Amino acid sequence: MAYSTKVIEHYENPRNVGTLDKADPSVGTGLVGAPACGDVMRLQIKVNELGVIEDAKFKTFGCGSAIASSSLATEWIKGKTIDEAETIKNSQIVEELNLPPVKIHCSVLAEDAIKSAIADYRKKQSQSLDKR
């Protein structure tokens, strides 16, 4: 199976690879997938007081399409508010990267990773509010 040029481009030059400080209350971390399934994505967001995603980082264990999907996800969510980021659908990732049917699960995982990072951020925020 041949990869689309967009997948190859993201795979060879992944955007926003890295790690944010998990302990930082303004950082949300999503860790989705499982090693036994062959793909794990960790997507992190740093959100400012206006609810805008200032920074996003990822690390992914998986095939080229999984790496490209998470790279694209970080690119798309940077600069968006968390409410906007939450509306990103896996089908948009499929379309952008021309993923074949067998790779749709990679895009689903990327959507899950975004949602999971946002949920983690919100949880942390409500916890720090409780503490006040």
Added chain:
Amino acid sequence: MSLQLPIFMDYHSTTPVDPRVLEEMVPYFLTKFGNAASRSHKFGWEAEEAVDYARERIARLIGAADGKEIVLTSGATESDNLALKGIAEFYKDKGNHIITTVTEHKAVLDTCKRLEKEGCQVTYLDVGKDGRVDPDDVQKAITAKTILVSVMLANNEIGTVQPLAAIGKITRERGVLLHSDAVQGIGKVEFDVQKMNVDLASLTAHKIYGPKGVGALYVRRSRPRVRLAAQMDGGGHERGMRSGTLAVPLIVGFGKACDILLKERHTESARLLSLRERLRTRIMDRLDEVYINGSMEHRLPGNLNISFNFVEGEGLMMAIKDVAVSSGSACTSSSLEPSYVLRALGVGDELAHSSIRFGLGRFNTEEEVDYVADLVVEKVERLREISPLWEMHKDGIDLKNVQWVAH
């Protein structure tokens, strides 16, 4: 010598035709194009003679007594089907039990599955961590109803060589037939149907530098004389066991490929082993968390099946796209399941997803091995840098204790 890309290191999947093989085939496409079954003219006689010569060459490579024991087929899948279905049908009054192993090729396993639907009982023996079946398990599995044991010579994924001689001793004593899918092992490791008491053996040309589309089933003719029911009806070719006009040029090529191996197998195997060890050490000396799948001791010389922990196999193959290899990763299969062979060894799904199979062959060079080893090391390091699992491992997190959200 300059390096040519892409590099082929997937010799378990297929091989190029050796130029010496092709040279011998060519006249049988052009001038000596007769039908080997034509008895009335020179074209037919010439073709038949060439086919019989090829049979002798094939027989000699596997230690068969006689070229007449070679039933020519379209390839090893057909040979496996013919052996299992043909024996099950012919000996159905004697019994209906077949013994095989869980790491056989799908051509054997899927044929067994069909036979089960048709009333056969099949025992699938487990293999050890090293990929080998225990001959004692074969012994214990044999019942009064057992008609056939089918164990491959060498595995196509992990290169593990099975203890066929020990199994053959048991099957002979118990009066049970032994079939072996010998595709991956012939000409690479010891295989002698007489010494090993093998009664049926599946072979194919395209794994030994012959053409695709031709194979053979060795069917023993004496002590014991093996009978089987034909699965292809027609003109009664191949002593009634496999009808169909013989693919003379391909068969000629198959014979030549066997002849080359007969003469060169020892030097070739030694060379492949040294290349394989060069590849293995150049990778393993420089990378941590790398695991070999299958026995190192009982292994095809050109096989290296290796798991790069925390890096997914297909992702790695994409990084080394100028090198043709294969992976046990789910992503490379249509079923999205990781390799059943690696699972059978007890390799966890994580490591199965991280596996790469290198298959070295006749035309690989030391330069290629060095290039590939260096490339693999560089790319594994890069992919580990973007792997959350590698980071967690480095932070001392035991990945087994993490609650994964499977999808």
